[in-house]
Amino acid sequence: MFSMFTHSFMVYALILGIGLAISAACLSPFLVFSNQAMIADGMSHIAFTGVILGFLFSEQPLYFALPFVVLASFAITYMSGKEGINNDAAIGVVSAVSLAIGLIIATVGSGFNRSIESLLVGSILTVTKTEMITTLLLAMVVIVFVVVNYRSLLSMTFDENYARFRKVKVHFLRYALTACTAMFVVLGVRSAGTLLISAFVIFPSLSAVQLARSFKQTLILGVCLAIVGMFMGIVASYHLNFPTGSTIVLAYTLILLCCYGLKKVRGN
Amino acid sequence: MSTSLNKTSKTSNKHSVIEVDHLSVSFEDYKALDDISFTVDEHDFVYVIGPNGSGKSTLLATLTGLLKPTSGTVSLHVDGEIGYLPQKLFNKRNIPITVKEVIYTGIAKPSLHIKPEERKLMESWLDKMQIKHTLHMPIDTLSGGQQQRVYLIRALINQPKLLLLDEPTSALDPSFREHFNQLLETLHQQGTTILYITHDLHEYKDEGKKILYIDQRIHYYGSVKEYKCIHEGGHQHV
Numbered sequence: 022m023f024s025m026f027t028h029s030f031m032v033y034a035l036i037l038g039i040g041l042a043i044s045a046a047c048l049s050p051f052l053v054f055s056n057q058a059m060i061a062d063g064m065s066h067i068a069f070t071g072v073i074l075g076f077l078f079s080e081q082p083l084y085f086a087l088p089f090v091v092l093a094s095f096a097i098t099y100m101s102g103k104e105g106i107n108n109d110a111a112i113g114v115v116s117a118v119s120l121a122i123g124l125i126i127a128t129v130g131s132g133f134n135r136s137i138e139s140l141l142v143g144s145i146l147t148v149t150k151t152e153m154i155t156t157l158l159l160a161m162v163v164i165v166f167v168v169v170n171y172r173s174l175l176s177m178t179f180d181e182n183y184a185r186f187r188k189v190k191v192h193f194l195r196y197a198l199t200a201c202t203a204m205f206v207v208l209g210v211r212s213a214g215t216l217l218i219s220a221f222v223i224f225p226s227l228s229a230v231q232l233a234r235s236f237k238q239t240l241i242l243g244v245c246l247a248i249v250g251m252f253m254g255i256v257a258s259y260h261l262n263f264p265t266g267s268t269i270v271l272a273y274t275l276i277l278l279c280c281y282g283l284k285k286v287r288g289n
Numbered sequence: 290m291s292t293s294l295n296k297t298s299k300t301s302n303k304h305s306v307i308e309v310d311h312l313s314v315s316f317e318d319y320k321a322l323d324d325i326s327f328t329v330d331e332h333d334f335v336y337v338i339g340p341n342g343s344g345k346s347t348l349l350a351t352l353t354g355l356l357k358p359t360s361g362t363v364s365l366h367v368d369g370e371i372g373y374l375p376q377k378l379f380n381k382r383n384i385p386i387t388v389k390e391v392i393y394t395g396i397a398k399p400s401l402h403i404k405p406e407e408r409k410l411m412e413s414w415l416d417k418m419q420i421k422h423t424l425h426m427p428i429d430t431l432s433g434g435q436q437q438r439v440y441l442i443r444a445l446i447n448q449p450k451l452l453l454l455d456e457p458t459s460a461l462d463p464s465f466r467e468h469f470n471q472l473l474e475t476l477h478q479q480g481t482t483i484l485y486i487t488h489d490l491h492e493y494k495d496e497g498k499k500i501l502y503i504d505q506r507i508h509y510y511g512s513v514k515e516y517k518c519i520h521e522g523g524h525q526h527v
Contacts, residue, residue, distance in 0.1 A: 054384045171401055176394040179386055183394065183443075186353045186373050234427065235387045 025259045033153045034145045037212060038251040038269070040156035044163045044205045046225035046247035050240050051167075051174050051198055053226040057108060060097065060199065062219035063116035064206040067093040069140055069215045070123030071207065077130065083152075086207045093119060094203035098196055143214030143266035145255070156208050163201050167240075170194060175236055213266040224250070224273040231280035232287075250276050305366060306331045306451055306482045307352065312361035314347050321347040323505045324361070329484060331450075334477050334498040336513065337486045343504040345486045346376045349455050352484070365451065370397055372449030374440055374457050376486070388415070388423045388431070388439050395443035414442040417472060419465065433460040441469070445476075452476065452483045 025031045045061075052058055071089035075082025093115055100111035167174065176184040177191050185191050202222070209218045225243035233239040253276075254269030261268070307329035314322040321344040329335055337345050350356040351363055353373050365371070392411050393403055403411075415421045418438040423431060428439060437460040444452065452473075458466045477483055495513035502509035502516070509516060 168401065172394065175386075175390065179384060179391065179394060182355055182375065183373075185355055187395070230383070230385050233385050234425070236385055236390050239385045 025256070030146055030148075031255075031259065033148050033150060034212070034265070035252070035255055037148050037153045037156045038145060038255050039248055040153070040160040041205065041209050041212065041221060042225075042247035042251040043160045043244055044156075044201070045209070045221035046244040047163045047167045047240070048198065048202055048205065049222050049224075049226040049243055049247075050229075050236065051178050052202065052222055054178050058223050059109065059219065060094075060112055061202055061206055061222040063097065063112035064090055064094055064203055065210055065215040065218045066116035066123075067119040068203075068206050068210045068218075070119040070126070072140055072210065073123045073126050073130075077126070083155075083207060083211070086210075087204065090203040090207050091200050094199040095196060098199045102192075102195075139214075140210060141214050141216055142264050143210070143212050143217065145212035145265040148212060152208070152211065159201075159204050159208055163205070166197060166201060170197075174198070179236075213269065217266045217270050220270045220273060221247070224270075224277055228273070228277040228280045231277075231284040246276050246280070247273075304331055305329065306333070307484070308362075308364040308366070309348075309352075310362045310364075312348075312351065312363060313359045314344070314351055314356060315359045320505060322351070322503070325503065325507050326361075327501060327507060327510050329482060331482050332477070332480055334483045335485065335501050336498060337484060337501045337503065338488070339503045339508075345503060346455055348503065349373075349375075349453050349484070349486060352453060367451045369450035370447035372444035372447065372452045374444040374454045376455035376459075384429070386428055387425055388420075388428055389425060391428050391439055392443050392446055395446050397447045410446065411442070414446060418442055419468070434462055434465070437461060438465075450481060452481055452485075454483065455486045456488070457485070458487070458489075 026035070052060060068086055068090050071086030071093075072082045074089060075085035079085055097111045097115045100106050100114065101108045106114075173184065173189045173194055176187060176189050177194055181191060205222075206218055209221060213221060225247040226239060228246050229239045229243035233242050250273040251269055254272035255265060257263065257272065258265040258268035305328040307327075309328070310326050312322055312325050313320065325348075337348065339345050347356060351358055352365065353371070389403065389408075389411060392414075393407075396407060412421060412424065415424055418441065420431075420435050420438050423435060423439070428436060431439065437457070441457060444454070458469060461469060473483060473485075495517065498513045499511060500509060500513050500516045501507065509519075
């Protein structure tokens with residue numbers, strides 16, 4: 022079963038996948054319980070355009086996509102803070118405009134077909150060592166960010182007004198959280214695809230909350246379940262020859278169903 | 290137009306803890322507060338009363354810095370922490386947060402993990418609020434009255450020198466209301482300055498306490514005793 026890890030590309034894929042799983046699961050409760058679960062989905066549309074534009078200007082599209090998506094995520098956060106525009110609408114507006122621009126460029130330009138397919142479904146098995154190291158760095162940044170700001174993030178997620186009263190830097194944290202999510206999405210789009218990347222953010226908290234009894238437990242259990250789901254997904258996709266991103270999402274779904282079942286059993 | 294929170298270390302006689310100077314707060318065309326000025330001295334206990342929509346909660350939100358004045362200034366000079374209980378209790382569903390974690394968000398200088406002494410402090414307050422058994426329970430499994438007690442603990446946990454309470458007893462049953470008022474009385478005697486929005490004056494002790502009656506503007510600011518005398522004399526507003 023584990024002979025697959027004699028191939029270096031599989032080792033890279035696994036390490037990158039676990040780095041992504043940890044990053045997404047650490048961000049997950051602060052986004053999901055602030056009703057911002059769909060921000061990763063919106064950003065994946067933006068990342069699509071960012072990468073397309075990146076292909077126009079460079080051989081390394083990530084270097085262009087990263088600042089592009091971070092700036093677009095700031096636009097979403099800025100619009101969400103304005104009266105009369107709710108969060109979902111802000112995500113919808115910015116991501117739809119980005120996707121529209123990306124599709125026009127892809128249609129008018131030439132030579133994008135292969136890249137577009139790879140962007141939509143992802144290709145974790147073709148990641149490079151540089152991408153793996155960048156993802157691990159991202160995971161470390163996210164872990165440090167969450168640990169250092171845990172109480173403030175908890176306070177902001179639970180009761181933003183009270184957090185403001187307690188002088189929590191809500192604006193700064195909101196932008197920092199969005200920037201971390203943007204970086205995760207750009208790095209994750211390459212491996213999971215734009216269609217599936219938001220699942221990495223939504224599933225961990227959704228599964229963990231079925232069993233956890235506190236916010237801290239939800240965060241820690243979510244990280245553990247995400248790592249397990251990622252491992253299961255990558256191994257299964259190799260042996261079954263399924264698309265990796267899709268198989269990982271199915272593994273996450275299986276874990277969610279198990280957690281829900283356990284909750285019901287415990288309830289009875 | 291500004292709100293300033295200063296932590297002073299005055300040791301002299303009574304000084305102003307709250308200074309409100311020509312404060313106006315507007316929401317588009319609606320003026321919630323119109324040119325109000327008053328001061329609250331340290332150790333004062335002030336009931337803020339007025340009809341619905343009179344600007345009481347707007348006043349408290351402005352004092353806490355959550356709302357910006359349209360014009361005028363608000364200054365707080367507090368030698369210590371400020372405790373605040375908002376009117377709208379946060380009731381987010383499906384967020385897995387325990388009573389312990391809710392109180393933790395109110396601790397002034399928390400560590401990453403809840404320290405044993407912080408836990409002891411929480412337990413002693415939960416005991417005083419008669420909900421000790423709820424420490425590890427999710428907040429959304431508690432009744433409205435129990436939740437209000439948890440939010441009161443969050444406001445009181447830092448032993449604040451200034452306490453801003455927006456209808457703190459609205460969800461409490463009458464017997465616990467009496468107990469809570471005793472607790473407040475003790476805090477007041479220990480030197481806490483209290484600003485307390487309420488609709489019910491009749492059940493509270495009025496010795497040495499003040500009333501701020503607002504309805505967009507200040508209609509009365511003085512002792513409870515005098516206010517009651519005037520009311521019993523048949524005046525609606527002063």
